[in-house]
Amino acid sequence: MQLRFDGLFGFPGGLVDLGKESLEEGLLRELREELGPAAGEIRLRPWHHRGARAWPGSGRRKKSGSGSDVGLVAHFYIRRLRLEELVEIERGEKAAPEHGLEVQGLVRVPLGGGLPTFLQHQFIGDARAQLLGALPGLGDPHDGDQSPPGSKGKGEET
Numbered sequence: 001m002q003l004r005f006d007g008l009f010g011f012p013g014g015l016v017d018l019g020k021e022s023l024e025e026g027l028l029r030e031l032r033e034e035l036g037p038a039a040g041e042i043r044l045r046p047w048h049h050r051g052a053r054a055w056p057g058s059g060r061r062k063k064s065g066s067g068s069d070v071g072l073v074a075h076f077y078i079r080r081l082r083l084e085e086l087v088e089i090e091r092g093e094k095a096a097p098e099h100g101l102e103v104q105g106l107v108r109v110p111l112g113g114g115l116p117t118f119l120q121h122q123f124i125g126d127a128r129a130q131l132l133g134a135l136p137g138l139g140d141p142h143d144g145d146q147s148p149p150g151s152k153g154k155g156e157e158t
């Protein structure tokens with residue numbers, strides 16, 4: 001996860017301009033901006049998309065700036081990384097354009113005895129629930145880059 005500019009923990013990502021980019025293109029652009037070039041090279045597959053949640057807006061004009069409060073649809077992707085891929089991203093993160101601005105830094109979630117304490121932090125949106133929802137799948141060897149969930153072996157990319 002990452003520590004955000006507002007002091008909350010969240011997942012890397014951000015707003016996608018659907019007139020100009022697909023969801024995956026927008027996600028990879030955000031990953032590049034927030035975590036550096038190595039994160040932008042991550043290969044996404046349809047089964048990495050794990051759900052979406054709508055946050056309705058009021059429809060009213062915003063007090064500041066232009067446009068209306070139209071709400072948000074948050075899409076959540078889970079992509080398993082090998083340790084060396086994660087380390088490469090961590091090494092490059094300080095070179096990311098948003099490092100020190102929107103993003104204060106990547107954090108490894110302590111999955112052992114430290115998890116209950118970590119969960120006492122404050123999270124953006126439903127990031128805490130997203131984290132908890134993702135944890136059970138982490139033990140699944142097919143929950144990664146190579147195979148869709150439920151397939152027998154690795155190396156079954158389509």
Ligand SMILES: O=c1[nH]cnc2c1ncn2[C@H]1C[C@H](O)[C@@H](COP(=O)(O)OP(=O)(O)O)O1
Nearest residue numbers: 010011013014015072074124125126127130
């Ligand atoms: O981890 C998250 N889980 C759920 N919702 C999230 C998470 N991180 C951000 N958000 C929400 C909060 C904002 O309404 C939007 C856009 O996020 P933001 O970080 O502001 O995106 P930009 O990089 O500024 O485009 O998503």
